[in-house]
Amino acid sequence: MVLNPVISKLAGKLVVLASASPRRLEILSNAGLRFEVVPSWFKETLDKGLFKAPHEYAVETAKQKALEVARRMPFKHLKTPDIVIGADTIVTVDGMILEKPVDKEDAYRMLSSLSGKEHSVFTGVAIVVCHEKENEEVDYQLIEFYEETKVKFADLSDNMLWEYINSGEPMDKAGGYGIQALGGMLVEYVHGDFLNVVGFPLNHFCKQLDLIYNRCTSSADQEIVSVRLSHNGSHATSILTQPPPGLPAQSSPSPSSKAKPNPSSSPTPANYTHHTQNSSSANPVHKVKRKSSEGEVDESSWMLVNSLSKHTDDREAEFIYNTTLPLVTSSGQVIELSVTEHEDSEPKKDDLQRIIDLMDGFKASKALFTASKMCVFDLLQSRPGLDAAQVAQEIKASVKGTACLLEACVSLGLLTSKQRACQKSVYENTDLSSHFLLSDAPFSLRGYIQHCNDTVWPLFSHLESAVREGANQREKAFGKTSKDMFQDTFYNSQEAKLRFMNAMHSIAKVTGRAVATAFDLSSFKTACDLGGCTGAMAYEFTKAHPGLSVTVFDLPAVVEMSEHFLPLHTDNRVSFVAGDFFKDELPKADLYILARILHDWPDEKVGILLSKIANACTAGCGLLLSEIFLDEDRRGPSRGLLQALSMSEGKQRSATEYGLLLKSHGFITAHVRHTDNLLDAMLCIKV
Numbered sequence: 001m002v003l004n005p006v007i008s009k010l011a012g013k014l015v016v017l018a019s020a021s022p023r024r025l026e027i028l029s030n031a032g033l034r035f036e037v038v039p040s041w042f043k044e045t046l047d048k049g050l051f052k053a054p055h056e057y058a059v060e061t062a063k064q065k066a067l068e069v070a071r072r073m074p075f076k077h078l079k080t081p082d083i084v085i086g087a088d089t090i091v092t093v094d095g096m097i098l099e100k101p102v103d104k105e106d107a108y109r110m111l112s113s114l115s116g117k118e119h120s121v122f123t124g125v126a127i128v129v130c131h132e133k134e135n136e137e138v139d140y141q142l143i144e145f146y147e148e149t150k151v152k153f154a155d156l157s158d159n160m161l162w163e164y165i166n167s168g169e170p171m172d173k174a175g176g177y178g179i180q181a182l183g184g185m186l187v188e189y190v191h192g193d194f195l196n197v198v199g200f201p202l203n204h205f206c207k208q209l210d211l212i213y214n215r216c217t218s219s220a221d222q223e224i225v226s227v228r229l230s231h232n233g234s235h236a237t238s239i240l241t242q243p244p245p246g247l248p249a250q251s252s253p254s255p256s257s258k259a260k261p262n263p264s265s266s267p268t269p270a271n272y273t274h275h276t277q278n279s280s281s282a283n284p285v286h287k288v289k290r291k292s293s294e295g296e297v298d299e300s301s302w303m304l305v306n307s308l309s310k311h312t313d314d315r316e317a318e319f320i321y322n323t324t325l326p327l328v329t330s331s332g333q334v335i336e337l338s339v340t341e342h343e344d345s346e347p348k349k350d351d352l353q354r355i356i357d358l359m360d361g362f363k364a365s366k367a368l369f370t371a372s373k374m375c376v377f378d379l380l381q382s383r384p385g386l387d388a389a390q391v392a393q394e395i396k397a398s399v400k401g402t403a404c405l406l407e408a409c410v411s412l413g414l415l416t417s418k419q420r421a422c423q424k425s426v427y428e429n430t431d432l433s434s435h436f437l438l439s440d441a442p443f444s445l446r447g448y449i450q451h452c453n454d455t456v457w458p459l460f461s462h463l464e465s466a467v468r469e470g471a472n473q474r475e476k477a478f479g480k481t482s483k484d485m486f487q488d489t490f491y492n493s494q495e496a497k498l499r500f501m502n503a504m505h506s507i508a509k510v511t512g513r514a515v516a517t518a519f520d521l522s523s524f525k526t527a528c529d530l531g532g533c534t535g536a537m538a539y540e541f542t543k544a545h546p547g548l549s550v551t552v553f554d555l556p557a558v559v560e561m562s563e564h565f566l567p568l569h570t571d572n573r574v575s576f577v578a579g580d581f582f583k584d585e586l587p588k589a590d591l592y593i594l595a596r597i598l599h600d601w602p603d604e605k606v607g608i609l610l611s612k613i614a615n616a617c618t619a620g621c622g623l624l625l626s627e628i629f630l631d632e633d634r635r636g637p638s639r640g641l642l643q644a645l646s647m648s649e650g651k652q653r654s655a656t657e658y659g660l661l662l663k664s665h666g667f668i669t670a671h672v673r674h675t676d677n678l679l680d681a682m683l684c685i686k687v
């Protein structure tokens with residue numbers, strides 16, 4: 001009997017259901033589970049077209065719902081739940097996903113498409129297990145799965161359909177029917193879990209809980225370690241309760257950890273590889289096994305918590321190590337994890353390539369910077385098909401050097417080359433260069449590339465000193481002492497200022513739309529973009545929100561140059577005000593935007609700025625923060641962590657760290673979005 005031991009393990013834990021569905025509530029309370037209901041604020045607007053299979057959409061929605069509540073509760077409810085359960089039910093028929101009907105006509109369309117046919121009901125479920133750490137940070141461990149049930153509807157006449165629709169029952173139900181009530185009369189048969197159709201796959205859920213709480217060591221014993229899973233150059237992060245026998249933990253064990261070093265085995269480092277294949281099993285599982293010099297370790301050693309199949313690009317996955325558990329979960333792949341130890345094996349080809357790529361990274365960057373600075377991409381856009389000698393003549397460079405640069409750019413995917421009959425290669429831009437490297441492309445990153453070359457590169461060439469001294473290297477890099485990064489480095493000459501503004505402009509144009517559309521801002525009428533620079537971000541906000549006017553507030557040196565960056569069609573809903581946001585009065589607005597501002601400053605300065613914003617705000621005002629949010633365990637993204645290496649007074653922070661800073665000034669985090677663009681975003685509300 002699975003159920004009771006599971007339920008009793010949850011006694012005394014704060015279990016939260018991130019759903020307002022009365023049916024889910026009933027199913028779980030009938031099972032004896034004690035929980036709180038905190039409906040998720042996550043808007044179910046994921047683009048269905050982005051998912052390969054319908055269940056992936058349901059699982060992702062469930063995950064986002066649960067994570068939103070798990071992240072909100074410590075701030076809004078001032079308590080951290082032990083587990084948060086999110087679920088999303090969808091109906092699919094003929095390749096279409098049906099959710100809740102918006103009106104009666106929609107219900108009719110849905111129900112008539114189901115009439116006389118078999119359809120699938122998928123419920124995606126996400127269980128977020130929260131581990132609160134001493135420093136108030138919370139680690140989230142995610143278990144996700146789905147259940148599919150097949151349902152066949154009888155042939156339904158229009159009369160029957162309308163009678164059912166007029167009963168009002170379809171309106172809040174996925175697919176427009178409720179099998180547990182009147183809708184049961186429409187159903188000819190059900191194959192699979194009936195409760196899954198009602199809205200929650202109780203049996204599958206209990207099996208998952210059983211695996212977490214009954215068959216694995218207590219969550220308090222879990223040791224979070226990071227392992228790199230190498231598979232075609234990909235990586236994964238794993239959560240282990242303790243390391244496999246013979247394998248040392250990669251972070252120091254907690255006092256309660258049962259991990260013991262195995263003296264007979266070789267020490268670090270270890271390589272992990274995983275292999276994936278599709279499982280034909282109706283109840284898909286992830287199998288994981290370890291190979292080492294001591295032979296294969298029982299498959300029962302590992303429990304996979306998160307589906308690798310979801311992360312086809314960077315294949316992030318989480319594992320819990322456990323000595324007794326067979327295998328777990330979730331969506332359709334069999335994964336085999338092999339562990340080998342360095343002393344016994346040759347380095348893998350992938351690993352070698354990865355190290356070489358890292359070693360050569362700076363050469364690739366510099367080749368890109370140089371080709372961009374010498375206008376190679378602009379030239380080949382206006383005159384495609386030039387050979388090296390012709391390019392050399394145009395860019396006033398040696399033929400030999402130009403040929404090397406062009407060939408390097410081809411190898412980096414920035415140019416293509418074709419051999420002419422005379423054996424000469426001719427060059428053209430690739431789509432990548434045409435999108436991002438031309439001076440006049442809408443998403444041109446040329447300004448930012450120039451900033452990287454002229455400002456970031458010199459700073460990085462003094463990285464060792466920066467690391468030794470823990471101080472910025474602007475004096476070494478630029479030969480001048482500087483107290484204020486903006487006034488003394490970026491704005492100390494007209495040329496430097498324009499270069500910096502160009503860099504900000506190009507990044508804001510590329511990232512602006514994703515930030516501006518990350519949240520529903522329809523309740524705000526006036527916004528102030530603090531440190532809004534050229535106004536590029538502000539224009540994206542006014543484009544995305546027709547009812548919004550934005551005041552760009554920046555230093556006088558910047559505002560006086562803003563007209564150089566006006567878009568072709570000027571927008572009179574964007575205006576500029578000059579001032580210093582640490583000293584001057586801030587323009588009044590309903591919404592304050594801080595895009596790529598706070599990372600430049602230490603907590604103390606951030607405190608000054610936030611208290612000025614808080615004073616300017618009344619309850620209900622918004623603060624939209626956009627930055628690179630570090631992962632909560634500070635293991636990524638490397639873009640943010642690498643940027644921190646050349647930063648001076650400022651620092652990179654996680655969403656939780658930003659949330660806490662904002663909370664101390666009366667702002668409650670309402671939503672966090674990890675956009676698939678360069679910047680993440682957080683919307684906070686003043687209470």
Ligand SMILES: C[S@@+](CC[C@H](N)C(=O)[O-])C[C@H]1O[C@@H](n2cnc3c(N)ncnc32)[C@H](O)[C@@H]1O
Nearest residue numbers: 504508531532533554555579580581582595596
């Ligand atoms: C890293 S840039 C970000 C620009 C813009 N928000 C974006 O996302 O593209 C920082 C901006 O803050 C402005 N800034 C720095 N110190 C300031 C101050 N004390 N008062 C007003 N603006 C300031 C800079 O001039 C610059 O435009």
